[in-house]
Amino acid sequence: MAENRIGARRVEDLEVFKLAHELALGVYQTTRRFPKDEAFGLVAQLRRAAVSVPANLAEGAGRLNRGEYRQFVGVAKGSTAEVGYHLLLAKDLGYFAAAQYEPLREGYVRVGQMLTRLAQALS
Numbered sequence: 689m690a691e692n693r694i695g696a697r698r699v700e701d702l703e704v705f706k707l708a709h710e711l712a713l714g715v716y717q718t719t720r721r722f723p724k725d726e727a728f729g730l731v732a733q734l735r736r737a738a739v740s741v742p743a744n745l746a747e748g749a750g751r752l753n754r755g756e757y758r759q760f761v762g763v764a765k766g767s768t769a770e771v772g773y774h775l776l777l778a779k780d781l782g783y784f785a786a787a788q789y790e791p792l793r794e795g796y797v798r799v800g801q802m803l804t805r806l807a808q809a810l811s
Contacts, residue, residue, distance in 0.1 A: 699745055699746050699749035699750075700746075702745070702806075703802065704745065704799060704802040704803060704806060705742055705745050705746070707795060707798065707799055707802070708741040708742040708745065708764070708799050709742045710795075711738060711741075711771075711792060711795045711796060711799065712735075712738040712739050712741065712742060714791075714792055714795070715734055715735060715738035715771070715792065716735060716738075718784055718788055718792065719731045719734055719735060719778075721783075721784065722778065722783045722784075723783065726783070730774060730777065730778060730781075730783075733770075733774055734771065734774040734775070734778065737767045737770040737771045737774060738767075738771050740763070740764065740767035740770075741764045741767045741768055741771070741799060742764075744760045744761070744763045744764035744767065745760065745761065745764050747760050748760025748761055748763075748764070754810045755810075757810055758807050758810040758811065761803055761806050761807045761810065762807060764803055765800055765803040765804065765807070768796045768797075768799050768800040768803065769800070771796050772793060772796050772797070772800075775789055775792055775793055775796070776789075776793075
């Protein structure tokens with residue numbers, strides 16, 4: 689595990705990081721069933737955006753000051769919005785059912801809210 693710390697806590701111990709990581713795993717699992725012709729299109733974009741959320745939290749936590757950390761939290765928040773759109777597109781294209789879509793969408797909405805609070809705390 690990384691040695692990134694926020695105060696006395698590792699970034700991996702933050703609830704927002706844990707949830708973002710869990711959701712990224714869910715995106716990988718879900719996209720395995722997408723059509724093969726989407727491997728370099730929607731699958732790659734969705735996975736990249738999903739991984740960007742916890743990766744930017746980790747990178748921001750490893751920075752030297754709160755301002756830089758906050759900037760990376762903002763990038764992570766933007767990635768949650770990107771994932772949200774890609775999930776909607778995949779659902780509307782019929783790549784997965786609403787029962788698979790809703791928990792992921794709701795999870796990313798929650799992560800976005802948590803990131804907003806984290807950014808405020810870093811201000």
